[in-house]
Amino acid sequence: MKVAIIGGGAAGFFAAIQVKTNYPKAAVTLLEKSKKCLAKVKVSGGGRCNVTNGCSTIRELVVGYPRGGRVLKKLFRAFDNYSTQQWFTDRGVALKTEPDNRVFPVSNQSQSIIDCLWKEVQRLGISVELGKGVKNIRELNDGALQLIIKGEAAPRIFDKVIVATGGSPKLSGFDWLADLGHHIEPPVPSLFTFNMPNETIPELMGVVAKNVLVHIQGTKLKTQGDLLVTHWGMSGPAILKLSALGARVLAEMQYHFKVQINWAAVSNQELLREELNDLATQHAKKQLRNVRPYQLPERLWLFLLQKGGLNERKPWGELGKKGINKLVQLLGNDVYMVQGKTTFKEEFVTCGGISWESVDAKSLQSKVCQNLYFAGEVLDVDGITGGYNFQAAWTTGFVVGKLG
Numbered sequence: 253m254k255v256a257i258i259g260g261g262a263a264g265f266f267a268a269i270q271v272k273t274n275y276p277k278a279a280v281t282l283l284e285k286s287k288k289c290l291a292k293v294k295v296s297g298g299g300r301c302n303v304t305n306g307c308s309t310i311r312e313l314v315v316g317y318p319r320g321g322r323v324l325k326k327l328f329r330a331f332d333n334y335s336t337q338q339w340f341t342d343r344g345v346a347l348k349t350e351p352d353n354r355v356f357p358v359s360n361q362s363q364s365i366i367d368c369l370w371k372e373v374q375r376l377g378i379s380v381e382l383g384k385g386v387k388n389i390r391e392l393n394d395g396a397l398q399l400i401i402k403g404e405a406a407p408r409i410f411d412k413v414i415v416a417t418g419g420s421p422k423l424s425g426f427d428w429l430a431d432l433g434h435h436i437e438p439p440v441p442s443l444f445t446f447n448m449p450n451e452t453i454p455e456l457m458g459v460v461a462k463n464v465l466v467h468i469q470g471t472k473l474k475t476q477g478d479l480l481v482t483h484w485g486m487s488g489p490a491i492l493k494l495s496a497l498g499a500r501v502l503a504e505m506q507y508h509f510k511v512q513i514n515w516a517a518v519s520n521q522e523l524l525r526e527e528l529n530d531l532a533t534q535h536a537k538k539q540l541r542n543v544r545p546y547q548l549p550e551r552l553w554l555f556l557l558q559k560g561g562l563n564e565r566k567p568w569g570e571l572g573k574k575g576i577n578k579l580v581q582l583l584g585n586d587v588y589m590v591q592g593k594t595t596f597k598e599e600f601v602t603c604g605g606i607s608w609e610s611v612d613a614k615s616l617q618s619k620v621c622q623n624l625y626f627a628g629e630v631l632d633v634d635g636i637t638g639g640y641n642f643q644a645a646w647t648t649g650f651v652v653g654k655l656g
């Protein structure tokens with residue numbers, strides 16, 4: 253059996269390894285269009301490669317996928333984040349889990365992951381060909397697949413082909429796969445930060461507010477987590493997660509929308525009012541600037557007081573009903589205008605790709621072209637930041653390697 257894997261990224265390497273492990277007699281060829289394989293693994297996680305997430309259950313893991321989670325939930329039974337950790341540690345890559353559950357090699361070098369994958373590919377005798385961009389796939393009458401490769405005069409024929417070409421920011425990047433009859437979910441960026449060119453909050457660049465609630469006005473999109481004020485606007489886990497959850501809706505809004513921040517993370521306004529009244533009673537004589545509610549960073553607290561027109565030297569006891577109402581508004585429903593986005597370069601992914609309508613969810617085999625399979629980001633699957641995207645590549649690579 254001759255098997256081709258198109259694309260030498262995380263999913264392609266893992267798929268090739270699994271195919272050769274499951275079918276030792278198969279001739280497995282990996283075709284990579286560029287001069288280098290695993291380029292994204294190299295730069296991932298700031299050069300450290302956040303290889304998976306350390307969360308403890310599949311239920312928690314699937315929450316990390318705004319798209320494709322339903323399908324992955326079943327595939328995780330075959331290969332989940334624990335399997336990933338086991339697989340790499342069994343092959344000599346020591347891993348560590350950081351407090352936020354991101355899993356990295358102990359070496360803090362993505363090269364450890366790359367070396368491990370290359371070693372496995374070489375041990376198994378998989379042929380890796382660089383500079384081989386596949387332009388087209390044709391289905392022959394006997395079910396075999398013909399690959400047209402850039403710069404090669406004659407097409408090559410394989411019994412099975414796995415496409416692991418990653419995401420594409422342009423719809424046209426999927427034309428060759430759409431031509432075979434696959435439905436494509438149009439690509440839009442996921443994981444980006446919010447630009448606020450007409451707001452003054454970027455003055456607080458570098459400030460981190462712990463555990464805030466973020467909501468996009470006019471939508472059901474909500475997240476909770478830490479927020480980082482940047483030079484351009486807002487970033488941090490709460491914002492990045494929101495950008496992934498809302499990737500399509502926010503693209504439709506052309507990245508112009510209002511974001512509501514609940515700095516107190518108390519969604520019940522009456523409860524918030526009560527807590528602020530208690531604070532005013534307890535610290536009646538202290539100035540507003542000296543008692544910061546909800547452990548807000550000092551710069552943020554002073555900024556909010558100024559934004560609300562409240563004198564920072566005013567004693568808490570003199571706030572009165574009007575002052576407390578103002579604080580309820582400022583802490584519970586602080587609105588900012590977002591105008592544009594910035595790519596989160598630490599972990600950039602696109603959502604969209606080969607639609608699940610066109611793929612068998614158990615085997616990842618194409619429904620329209622026999623003997624063709626898909627793995628990795630080329631599928632309409634993407635995760636939030638934290639190792640979820642590589643986990644999708646390992647899991648789909650593992651499953652597709654069964655050639656079921």
Ligand SMILES: Cc1cc2nc3c(=O)[nH]c(=O)nc-3n(C[C@H](O)[C@H](O)[C@H](O)COP(=O)(O)OP(=O)(O)OC[C@H]3O[C@@H](n4cnc5c(N)ncnc54)[C@H](O)[C@@H]3O)c2cc1C
Binds near residue numbers: 259283297416641645
């Ligand atoms: C800067 C950065 C940092 C990231 N950090 C993390 C992280 O720490 N953790 C995490 O989980 N995710 C991270 N991600 C996301 C993660 O890298 C991707 O989700 C993952 O690499 C997808 O793997 P893939 O194999 O599906 O696609 P890719 O890695 O994109 O690989 C696809 C390969 O196919 C090749 N190819 C494309 N078309 C053809 C063709 N026609 N013929 C032949 N070859 C072709 C490409 O050259 C490429 O080598 C990061 C992404 C970026 C950009």
